[in-house]
Amino acid sequence: MEFSQYQTDALLSITNRPPLVFTEGHGMWLTDHAGKRYLDYLQGWAVNCLGHSPQCIQDALAAQAKKLINPSPAFYNAPSIELASLLVRHSCFDRVFFASSGAEANEGAIKLARKWGKKNKNSSGGDRYEIITFDHSFHGRTLATMSASGKPGWDTIFAPQVPGFPKAVLNDLDSVEKLITDKTVAVMLEPVQGEGGVIPATREFMQSLRAFTKQRGLLLIVDEVQTGMGRTGKLFGYQLSDIVPDIMTLGKGIGGGVPLAAMLCREEIACFEPGDQGGTYNGNPLMTAVGVAVTNELLQPGFLQSVQDKGAYLSAELLKLASRHGLQGERGEGLLRALKLSSDIGPKIVETARDMSPVGLLLNSPRPDLLRFMPALTVTTQEIDQMISMLSDVLKKLGQ
Numbered sequence: 001m002e003f004s005q006y007q008t009d010a011l012l013s014i015t016n017r018p019p020l021v022f023t024e025g026h027g028m029w030l031t032d033h034a035g036k037r038y039l040d041y042l043q044g045w046a047v048n049c050l051g052h053s054p055q056c057i058q059d060a061l062a063a064q065a066k067k068l069i070n071p072s073p074a075f076y077n078a079p080s081i082e083l084a085s086l087l088v089r090h091s092c093f094d095r096v097f098f099a100s101s102g103a104e105a106n107e108g109a110i111k112l113a114r115k116w117g118k119k120n121k122n123s124s125g126g127d128r129y130e131i132i133t134f135d136h137s138f139h140g141r142t143l144a145t146m147s148a149s150g151k152p153g154w155d156t157i158f159a160p161q162v163p164g165f166p167k168a169v170l171n172d173l174d175s176v177e178k179l180i181t182d183k184t185v186a187v188m189l190e191p192v193q194g195e196g197g198v199i200p201a202t203r204e205f206m207q208s209l210r211a212f213t214k215q216r217g218l219l220l221i222v223d224e225v226q227t228g229m230g231r232t233g234k235l236f237g238y239q240l241s242d243i244v245p246d247i248m249t250l251g252k253g254i255g256g257g258v259p260l261a262a263m264l265c266r267e268e269i270a271c272f273e274p275g276d277q278g279g280t281y282n283g284n285p286l287m288t289a290v291g292v293a294v295t296n297e298l299l300q301p302g303f304l305q306s307v308q309d310k311g312a313y314l315s316a317e318l319l320k321l322a323s324r325h326g327l328q329g330e331r332g333e334g335l336l337r338a339l340k341l342s343s344d345i346g347p348k349i350v351e352t353a354r355d356m357s358p359v360g361l362l363l364n365s366p367r368p369d370l371l372r373f374m375p376a377l378t379v380t381t382q383e384i385d386q387m388i389s390m391l392s393d394v395l396k397k398l399g400q
């Protein structure tokens with residue numbers, strides 16, 4: 001089929017899409033309407049942790065769809081109970097609330113922290129509701145999560161913002177301390193800022209922030225929508241720095257491609273009362289059955305070690321590429337990595353790589369001087385070599 005035969009005008013325009021319609025995906029590979037194949041280092045923005053259409057997700061969907069799709073969140077269902085138990089068993093948290101998107105999970109975390117701040121008032125008897133977040137952070141696209149995000153320009157596009165999200169500087173504890181008022185209830189951060197350009201919070205910062213928030217009676221919320229579910233080589237990113245946060249949100253990888261997200265908290269913070277929180281699709285068995293299948297794959301012996309090994313391999317290959325082409329280096333954790341370019345050619349690289357033939361390469365440039373790599377956690381070293389070789393050709397073509 002020709003691209004021009006698709007009636008794309010019926011879709012509300014929200015982003016500039018290339019003239020491609022993807023029709024199939026398997027593992028690290030996508031196929032478009034014309035039959036051209038692409039090596040996919042986006043994987044739906046770090047969503048397809050097991051690659052495109054893995055067998056275990058196909059099986060879980062088919063089996064669950066035959067049994068029960070959605071009895072309503074007003075009743076228990078077996079897959080949601082099983083997934084919550086799995087997550088609780090393998091994390092420091094005690095309770096799980098399921099949602100359908102990362103932003104929705106973060107809304108839940110913000111609501112829970114505000115509720116807790118009403119119950120645990122300040123010394124003058126007032127509510128605490130301010131949540132300190134960070135410059136360049138990304139927490140989602142609802143009004144509250146946009147307000148919590150530190151993305152430049154997001155404070156004005158849909159003004160007025162939801163109040164109560166002062167911004168600190170990542171890896172700078174003083175900047176957090178300066179923002180504390182008698183209304184502060186929590187600090188929220190990504191263990192590695194993803195959309196901001198793959199900027200890890202240091203181990204020392206995470207540890208001192210945990211000690212500091214504990215000492216001041218504040219909650220520590222980790223947004224692990226991108227870093228959770230094995231992405232960093234640990235099941236959860238907070239485990240890289242050996243801390244115990246109070247609240248965590250998950251999204252992206254937990255569904256392996258289907259809409260599933262979660263908010264987890266420790267027992268002593270679980271203060272929602274009936275009616276406070278909910279949602280029509282929350283914890284439906286069709287999606288949570290997929291979550292169970294995905295989580296069980298990640299928990300297979302050796303799986304997380306293989307993510308660490310391939311992360312180290314990708315890191316080393318990116319560094320070699322950087323030195324061959326005079327680039328600035330690389331950074332990241334596990335299989336969430338970024339290549340620092342020497343000029344603002346990120347968007348040009350993305351376009352050139354995609355348009356290569358006979359096969360294309362899909363990359364992401366969250367900032368013009370940076371490329372981000374979010375392969376499936378099941379990526380092979382051969383698929384890493386192939387990407388490096390294709391990227392090297394693109395850089396040569398662009399005179400780098």
Ligand SMILES: *Cc1c(COP(=O)(O)O)cnc(C)c1O
Pocket residue numbers: 100101102103104106138139140141190194195223224225226227251252
């Ligand atoms: C993607 C992302 C979100 C938003 O998730 P959606 O499912 O798009 O709502 C929130 N936080 C982080 C860290 C993310 O990477």
